[in-house]
Amino acid sequence: MPVYNGAKYLQEAIKSILDQTFSDLEFLIVNDGSTDDSEKIILSFKDPRIVFIKNEANSGLISSLNNGLKIAKGKYIARMDADDVALPQRLELQVKEFEVNPNAVVIGSDYFLLTDKKTAHKKNKNNSDFQKAMLLFSPCFCHPTVMMKNIFAEKNLSYNSSYVHAEDYKLWTDLAFHGEFRNIPEPLLKYRSHASQISTQNRSTQLGISERIRKEYCDQLKYELSEEQFAVLNIIGNNVFITSIDTLEKIERLLLHLKDQNIKNQAFKENSFNLFLHKFWFDSCGYSNLGIAAYSLYSRSMLSKVTKVTLDKKSKLLTKCLIRKFRKA
DSSP, X not given: OEESSXXXXXXXXXXXXXXXXXXXXXXXXXXXXXXXXXXXXXXXXXXXXXXXXEESSOOOHHHHHHHHHHHOOSSEEEOOOTTOEEOTTHHHHHHHHHHHOTTEEEEEEEEEEEOSSOEEEEOOOOOHHHHHHHTXXXXXXXXXXXXXXXXXXXXXXXXXXXXXXXXXXXXXHHHTTSSEEEEEEEEXXXXXXXXXXHHHHXXXXXXXXXXXXXXXXXXXXXXXXXXXXXXXXXXXXXXXXXXXXXXHHHHHHHHHHHHHHHXXXXXXXXXXXHHXXXXXXXXXXXXXXXXXXXXXXXXXXXXXXXXXXOHHHHHHHHHHHHHGGGOOO
């Protein structure tokens, strides 16, 4: 758990790890040059499982994470942030999942997203190929939910400082080639979202780095995309609100091209990849102000038929399209 001026929520975060039902752990806390009361709060805990690492000056998140990876002795490494809360059975359930699935390299979980206005249950599929396909567009895990197999020294892996503000996304694309991805289908973390987070403050830089990661991942999968197709891929990955039928049609063609590329290269199981394709086609049609036109295009496309879709889900898409009809870009 890296800490930089995290005093506001730090005591609760630390306590949530020390109170885990799985107790055989070392808790590495890296105080990265904090100037607030973070160190005082950390040192107020006398638990011998805490390994306190002090950076005299702020070295940054990636350096602190990699320092922790080098020091960690455990068979598995769990990530934690200084402003989140791990639910009591988090570590126990993730360790059990590793023992049942020894080929797994990363295990995430659902989580509760805490904002000023509400708490939302965020879900992830427990489907390795679906999660790895997701990396074509975005990270497939919420970073502080994960537990990872400690293969970093063996495989010469780490958080890469060339991908600042998207270092977790880059790590998932690296780890994707070293084992299976799994997900505990219940919330094991309370994740706080607020304006002071690094990811919020550096959004534009993060988007640029993410585009680079997508390109490299496509190359690793041997997916061939033209510059125009890659630009459309980034429209989806950057979550751009869609305001023209032309753009939506380009997205349809891009997703169909990805389907062809996957058939050619067999990167992912077809059923899992079809679920992935439908998700992003469904979401793209719903994330527009095109109204009935978007719903009609969705219905006509073969992408709407690659997997079974309930009438209730189709009705929700129609409602979403109608509601967003009058939204401005």
